Amino acid sequence: MKPALEIDTPMTRAEVRASLSLAGIYMLRMLGMFLILPVFSVFARDLPGATPTLVGLAISAYGLTQALFQIPFGLWSDRYGRKPVITIGLVLFVLGSALAALSDDIYGIIAGRALQGAGAVAAVVMALAADLTREEHRTKAMALIGISIGFSFALSMVAGPMLSAWMGLKGLFWVVTALAALGIVVLYTAVPDPVVSRFHRDAEVRTAAFGTVLGNPELLRLDLGIFCLHLILTATFVVLPLVLRDTLDLPTAQHWHLYLPVFVLAMASMVPFVIVAEKKRKMKPVFLGAIAVVALADLGFLGFGASFWAVFGLLYLYFTGFNLLEATLPSMVSKIAPPDLKGTAMGVYSTAQFLGAFAGGAGGGWIYGHHGIPAVFLYCAVAALIWLAVALGMRPPRHVSSLLVNVGALSREQAATLSGRLLQVPGVAEAVVLAEDGVAYLKVDKDTLDRAALSEELFQTQAA
Template sequence: MTPSHQPLVAFTGLEKRAAAGLAAIFSTRMLGLFMVLPVFALYAHDLDGATPLLVGLAIGAYGLTQALFQIPLGLLSDRIGRKPVIYGGLVLFAIGSVVAALADGIEMVILGRVLQGSGAIAAATIALTADLTRDAVRTRAMAAIGISVALSFAAALVVGPPLARWLGISGIFWLTAFLAIVGMLVLAYVVPDPARSSVHREAQPVLDQFAGVLGNPTLLRLDLGIFLLHLTMVSLFVVLPLSIESAGLAPVDHWLLYLPVVLLAIVAMVPFIIMAERGGKVKGVLLGAVTAMCASMVGFYLFHQSIWVVGFLLLVMFTVFNLMEAILPSLVSKAARAGARGTAMGVFSSSQFVGAFLGGLLGGLAHQSFGADAVYLVGAATSLVWIGLAATMAMPANLTAHVLSLGEQPAEEGLGLEARLLAIPGVEDAVVALDEGVAYLKVDSGRLDWATLQTFSARA
């Protein structure tokens, strides 16, 4: 019997509240960050001092501070508690939103976006999720948060254009400030307080694991992949709304293009995920997706005057984006050592936000220096770099992460227990965390002697 055949453990009522509440906090914050993407380039000319470079910087500025503060605030939450850090992050996000809403000039909008990003609560939110859930349901709780972020991105593209028409850009920023306050209320009245907070190596960064993570060439290529993906996507939105408008669709009606494209892209990615995960063709799917992204950016450069072509290319781009957002974290989980997934995902996520920042900056610079069309060539160039990285990357072994509950064990048992676990057929990597009362394993589900493995848990 392998871990995949274990009966599905149901969420408790407290775990449901925790997962739903934290997903709501995460998604509303990301909705606030993303809503300006499809509209800011269209309305920024009303701001004093607006130039293409500064518009691009305003779009991506949140990514820099998000990347800088995400891991440190997660580590701080180990010391002072999860909720105080999340409250502080939401307050910073609200302040940044108000600064941007009150701005008359582009510089103040940039400052507001920088403040929004500094309220980087991702790591602390994931850590709180781990505190409030059992090992058996934790992965599903994390997945719920991930799905909520993806839905937020899709929703932002659809609701952003009409909201910008009705409320203006300042109104969108006021709305994001309101969403931050809603997040605080959800944290106070929906999300339970944890009985205790502890380090969960599979869910959050651990300082002594950074050297190993940063020295792993496969993880570094995956980090560069998510960096290039978000660089390309954010740079695209520096000029894409302008291209859609010039192709004949009024800004208030841009949602009519985004809505069907977003929905179709979700459906279109499913067969490729099945092909990658069940068909064992991860590298082929990865290379094909990045090649399609490169071709799409060239297509935008050549044919952005046609709304029908733009719609088709957007469908390809969003399919690739959704596909990569599903495949790349899965590959990170497989490539990370047992017990190091939290650290690996922390570096991966920070790489994503650095990419968003540079996407806005490089997109704005290309627009200002060489014209709007040149931004699409920036995306094509970054895609070519990614093709080279993906083509030469060794795919990680198809191993499954498993957390084995041990209960209390004497300190001297650690190394001996690791050796005994590694002797079980199918256990490829093991890290015993006696402070957590668990062992983190990487297992080959097809070979695992599940009955023997369970005896270690039973003894506890």
């Protein structure tokens, strides 16, 4: 009897446990990054030495160190082990959070935030998830981690104002310290130890492939996109809390009254557009429309940001576009990147994301200090419009998904032959079989994929 494709079988309990626990670690860490975002610019004005530029730098300093260290951390984990490197990263995050909590001036908080970012374990968490899941189920594990990031951001927008009103900025940093320490506990009590730890092309960076990835103009457009998206996000939150408190007279403790309904409505509103983009194969127009909505929202703040309902509506537009772009950008990287270079493409993409966050905070703070709040929103709108102009020339991404299949030990000749045969299967758009990995890296159209024919080809290979 021919075996079914592994993708058609459910994840094992061990795979579910590994995926959920790693998503939990990721969420705890991202909560530590995001909790101060909706409140810091309000509280930081009273810190000794604080200037708008330094406040923006304190918000975004983690982005620079995260960008510098995330790829090296991934490489170190291949050599020294996943859990030891994750532990070092989380310890650095704990130390950075504690330093910020103990600091009485803006400079100490900047140093603490930079140290937080230096514990750049995101890539290592992904690599450990790859160690603990079969190739055919890896995208499910990565999806759970992706969901945890979105949930942590939404939770931070609500919890940050509430917690800071109760315990102040120092207390908030102590909460962040405790969350990072809890991540270490989860790592050693809930995350299984991998039986084998090896390099995974779909989840890790291959430095020798940087030239190929950086030479792909479609991937570079997406890298610019995530850079601009997080520049806009961070710059917006340099000044938005000030608008809510000083212009709308909304106490900081009540900012969540605005954020919560905005997030709920924005999340609900993005769903139909995701369906149109994926099911109706209208990814490019939906993508361009979302960029335009973000630009429109930032332009709107220039003239209509003086009343509660105007800000509510503009934030609703902004977060609808933001959530849609945050969800579709990594999906588009996966569709465009060569099937065996997805990990490298995502590594470059993530570096661009963190550099964008740094540029947003540092640039937004400087612009606010020299030209005022409206100029920051103009900065964001210009970034969005530049992105839109670049994105107009993109090719519509193919309607394909990544699929990894373990094919076992093969010679180079057998791997090359199997690659050719798999390309003949209806629904398979790209196929790369690497003998040294024992894995077939595929791009498939799930709507037209002939699973029976794919299973037949794999069964014949295993039987031979």
